[in-house]
Amino acid sequence: MSTRRASSRQAASASRVNEQQITDLLARLQQILPEIHSRCRRPSDKVSASRVLQETCSYIRSLQREVGDLSDRLSCLLTTNDVESDEAAVIRSLLMRD
Amino acid sequence: MQKKEFIRKWMKNLRLCTNLKRNMPTLERKSAIKLSADVAIASTRTSSTSWSQAVISNAIKNMDKILVQSISGQKMHSNMKLCRKILQKSRRVTTRKKVVKRSKSIESRIHVLKGLVPGGNEIMDETSLIREAMDYIASLRVQVEVMTSMASLFE
Numbered sequence: 001m002s003t004r005r006a007s008s009r010q011a012a013s014a015s016r017v018n019e020q021q022i023t024d025l026l027a028r029l030q031q032i033l034p035e036i037h038s039r040c041r042r043p044s045d046k047v048s049a050s051r052v053l054q055e056t057c058s059y060i061r062s063l064q065r066e067v068g069d070l071s072d073r074l075s076c077l078l079t080t081n082d083v084e085s086d087e088a089a090v091i092r093s094l095l096m097r098d
Numbered sequence: 099m100q101k102k103e104f105i106r107k108w109m110k111n112l113r114l115c116t117n118l119k120r121n122m123p124t125l126e127r128k129s130a131i132k133l134s135a136d137v138a139i140a141s142t143r144t145s146s147t148s149w150s151q152a153v154i155s156n157a158i159k160n161m162d163k164i165l166v167q168s169i170s171g172q173k174m175h176s177n178m179k180l181c182r183k184i185l186q187k188s189r190r191v192t193t194r195k196k197v198v199k200r201s202k203s204i205e206s207r208i209h210v211l212k213g214l215v216p217g218g219n220e221i222m223d224e225t226s227l228i229r230e231a232m233d234y235i236a237s238l239r240v241q242v243e244v245m246t247s248m249a250s251l252f253e
Contacts, residue, residue, distance in 0.1 A: 018225065025228040032235060053207035056231055060214045063238040067132065070245040075128035077252040078112075087109055094105050094247050 026052050033059055100142050101240050107138035108244070133157060139241045140216075148226075149234045152217025 026049050030036055033055045036047055111134030140153035200208075211227060212218035215234050221227045 021225050022228065025225060025232070029228060029232055032232065050201070050203045050207055053204065053211060056235070057207065057210050057214055060211075060231070060235060060238070063235065063242060064214075066242050067135065067238065067245065070242065070249055071128050071132035071135065073249050074131050074245065074252075075124050077249060078127070078131065087113065090248075090251065091105055091109055093251055094244060095102060 023049075029056060035059070100237070101244060103142045104139050104240055105244055107141055108135050111135075111138050135241055135245060139237050143233060143237055147230055147233050148221065149216045149218070149230045150237075152220070156216065 030047055030052050033052070035055050035058070036052065112131065115130040115134055136153055137157055140150035143150040144154065208224060208227065211231060212221065215221075215227065215231050218227060218230070221230060
């Protein structure tokens, strides 16, 4: 009897620690999401976990779309010559844009 | 650091891709450019994340195997070992699934997130999923930043 209570207490405290981990991670995630970050006047403003996850999904989708669009643009702009002939200069220019 | 590494690897990949076919039609060129970039950014994070390993193993499955081997800079059998490791890890974790009460909306958002992060469906615990998502987002931002610079260079 007592061992069952003890093990369920253990499981409960373990899931509490897990909850805290998740809350912390979601807070960090909130910092890097542009939509939420620009709207919150203070970083400590609470946004629901559901909202953070929703924004995360939209943000990932928009970034993936951007990669696809950029690949499209680059396929029209890049030819074999561009990349091969002056690769060092290309790399230098890309690195300088910071 | 990640940005430099990505630029270096992507340039190398592009060189390899364009070397293979001189007169590529635009759609093929787009796929080659996107694949080079995706594999390059993933290979900057393969030692610490599972999304990157999923990207590379998916690329292996979908594209010409020789092409991917040369552009990911890893040997074929080591990539296969990575695939097997990912599958094994997910099998081990499923046997200890904890039941945590979550609202339905959070459950469904997590489900969507799993579909968006490469290899997300193999990740069983939420903490790892969120960590992977954060790393994936940071890497995507680097990828977009560099590809945007590249586009403005040639326009």
